[in-house]
Amino acid sequence: MSNNEINFEMALDCFLLAGRIMIESGAETYRVEDTMLRMARSLGIEDAQSYVTPTGIILSIGKKQITKITSISNRITDLHKIALVNNVSRKLTNKIITLEQAYxxxxxxxxxxxxxxxxxxxxxxxxxxxxxxxxxxxxxSDLPATFVAGAVGFIVVTILHDLTKVKFFSEFLAALFIGLVAHFAVKFHLGTEIDKIIIGGVMPLVPGLLITNAIRDLMAGHFTSGISRGAEAFLTAFAIGSGIALVVVAF
Amino acid sequence: MDYLIQFIMSFIATASFGVIFNAPIKAIPICGLVGSVGWMGYYSFLQVNATEVHATFLASFVVAVVAQIFARWFKTPMIVFYVAGIIPLVPGGIAYNSMRSIVELDYTSGIEFGMRAFMISGAIAMGLVFAEVIIQLNYRTLNKGKTSMQSFARIKRQKVK
Structure with missing residues (x-):
């Protein structure tokens, strides 16, 4: 495919969409930039430039072409989508599919x-x-209580996140409910160690991926992304901590 | 017997996290395997009296190496395999203790637990990055492709020139 035949606008939309899906699914920033620039170079666009943060992407594919921005507000962890986008990018780079098919x-x-x-x-x-x-x-002997606590926490965080769309609030209430389940389990002699039950219950909510990705972004030189992911991780940890703390203080 | 229980439990935990993070279905058992190998590393290092930070560093190094091998095998991004694998190493319990001490106005032990949690999460990330760089050097001597972090740095360098 020669340089003149490329539909630049579609190419730009295509790369931007790939980056957007990856960021929304929780990929590392440097991998997103790498994927977008690799796709661009495989189509002969050598001077593409990108600026990726967890809240938005700016992508330009050359001096004479337009530049586009996309803003991102929701981020979840969806490894399946990351793998699929990676697959599409691999196929496009190896010229197995055309730009239209990739889009x-x-x-x-x-x-x-x-x-x-x-x-x-x-x-x-x-x-x-x-x-x-x-x-x-x-x-x-604490296994059943932890099982129930984990299930309750997951239900609360899923339902409330659908209803309110405020991550901090849903995680806070989920942690509160986990604390309550653990407290009553110990009170009615269904469990022994309240600490261990709470820790087990909150583990599905703990932002382990966010913390690690934040440090990896920092090490790759993406300070903006690293700091903002770190802030997100800190807020989540703070929400969980204060939910649990409320139970500890109340009883 | 103890090792067997630890192995099975870490497999269940990491494979379950694979489902929660929506890893591709055929990758879920592999996630479990990566996680239990990493946890067995952590557990064995603790048995030979390594400190928890050192054990975490070595275990996340092991996780990254195994994840990298599977990533090349399945031609899938490495993140799919290591994300669930590091979850048992995440200092959830220590962070909880830190929060709880602060709420109970015991600031000294709160800060102490907090620093421990911070060091351990730093050790996890360091282990992952070290492993990725070392594997990349290894593959470059074998002349076989590169990790995305390295190729990203290479593109940036070319731009500066």
């Missing part, structure tokens, strides 16, 4: 919800919390 595939990826059924997610969130409780040295 169509990306639009399809953006619209589809790849998450497993919510009941299965609930089950896994609860079992993840219980398994981690055992790993952290908890008692086997």
């Amino acid at each position: 169509e595939e990306l639009i399809k990826i953006q619209k589809t919800n790849y998450f497993l059924p919510i009941s299965l997610q609930l089950l896994t969130a609860a079992s993840a919390g219980s398994a981690l409780m055992i790993l952290f040295g908890g008692l086997w």
Whole structure:
């Protein structure tokens, strides 16, 4: 494909969409920039420039072409989408598919919800919390209480996030409910160690990915992204901590 | 027996986190395997009297190496495999203790727990980055592609020239 045949506007939209899906799914900033610039170079656009932060992307594909901005407000962790976008970019770079096909595939990826059924997610969130409780040295007799606490926390955070769209609030209330479940479990002798039950219950909410990605972004020289991801992680940790703290203080 | 329980439990925990983070379905058992290998590393290092920060660093190094191998095998981004794998290493319990001490107005131990949590999360990220760079050097001597962080740095360098 020679340089003149490329539909530059579609190319720009295509790269921007790829970057947007990746940021919204929780990919690292340097990987997003790398993917977009790789796709651009494979089409012969050598002087593409990008500026990626977790809240927006600016992409320019040359002096004579237009520059576009996209703003991003929602970020979740969706590894399936990252893998799919990576696959599309790999195919485009190796010239297996054309730009039009890549753009169509990306639009399809953006619209589809790849998450497993919510009941299965609930089950896994609860079992993840219980398994981690055992790993952290908890008692086997606390397993049912942790399972219930993890499930309650996951239900609350999912429902409230759908209703309010305020991440801080839903995480705060989820942590509050986990604390209450743990407290009453110990009170009615269904569990022994309240600390271990709470830790197991909140583990599915803990921003482990955010913290790690923040430090990795900082190390790659993306200070803006690193600091803002770090702030997001700190807010989440603070929400969980204050939810639990309320229970500890109240009882 | 103890090791077996730890292995099974860490497998369950990480594979479950694979589901929560929506890893591709065929990658979920691999996520579990990466996580349990990393946790077994952490557990064994603790048994030989390593401190928790050192053990976390070495374990996340192991996680990154195993994840990198699987990432090249399945031609999938490395993030898919290591994200769930580092979850058992995340200092959730220590961060909780820090928060709880601060609420109970015991600031001294609150800061102490907080610093421990900070050091451990730093160790996780350091382990991941070290492993990625070392593997990249290794592959470059074998002349076989590169990690995205390195190729990103290379593009930036070319621009400066």
